[in-house]
Amino acid sequence: MADASSRLNSLETRVRALEDVEAIRRLKARYAELVDARYAEGRIAEPAALETLAARIAALFTEDAVWDGGAALGVCRGREAIRERMAKPTLHFSWHYFVKPRIEVAGDAATGRWDLLAPCTTADDRAMWMAGVEDDVYARVGGEWLHASMKLRVVFMAPHDRGWAKRKSG
Numbered sequence: 001m002a003d004a005s006s007r008l009n010s011l012e013t014r015v016r017a018l019e020d021v022e023a024i025r026r027l028k029a030r031y032a033e034l035v036d037a038r039y040a041e042g043r044i045a046e047p048a049a050l051e052t053l054a055a056r057i058a059a060l061f062t063e064d065a066v067w068d069g070g071a072a073l074g075v076c077r078g079r080e081a082i083r084e085r086m087a088k089p090t091l092h093f094s095w096h097y098f099v100k101p102r103i104e105v106a107g108d109a110a111t112g113r114w115d116l117l118a119p120c121t122t123a124d125d126r127a128m129w130m131a132g133v134e135d136d137v138y139a140r141v142g143g144e145w146l147h148a149s150m151k152l153r154v155v156f157m158a159p160h161d162r163g164w165a166k167r168k169s170g
Contacts, residue, residue: 020145024110028136031147035094055083057086058086061148063079065148091121113135113136114134134153135151
């Protein structure tokens with residue numbers, strides 16, 4: 001009986017870890033979906049829509065979260081600062097592909113590393129390819145996984161028509 005109880009506890013722990021990883025994957029997908037929704041039909045969404053989207057994006061972060069887009073995109077500290085930043089897009093278009101997730105869960109805390117590929121259009125209407133790595137920290141708050149920090153490291157930003165063979169590092 002003790003062996004069965006031990007096996008059941010082990011199984012419950014493993015299932016919980018899988019559920020946590022899947023919840024974090026959904027969180028990251030929701031973030032990408034909302035960030036990209038700021039660009040509709042080839043243009044930046046209307047101000048009222050941007051405000052709504054920015055609030056929904058910010059709700060994916062803890063109250064004291066840090067969003068770090070690096071030198072080009074800036075750093076925001078706190079949910080309200082993240083909301084303000086997301087309401088003012090610096091691009092005219094983006095589409096985030098987060099791939100190769102490496103997620104580690106330890107109780108109510110987790111870390112993740114994601115590779116990012118994002119076709120985008122700059123404010124001066126240049127079509128670009130951006131590739132990078134995002135390192136995230138997550139926290140379970142009230143039973144829900146949220147971003148506690150997100151840090152982007154750009155690997156390259158290259159014009160779509162020339163590619164990345166002669167790229168500039170970000």
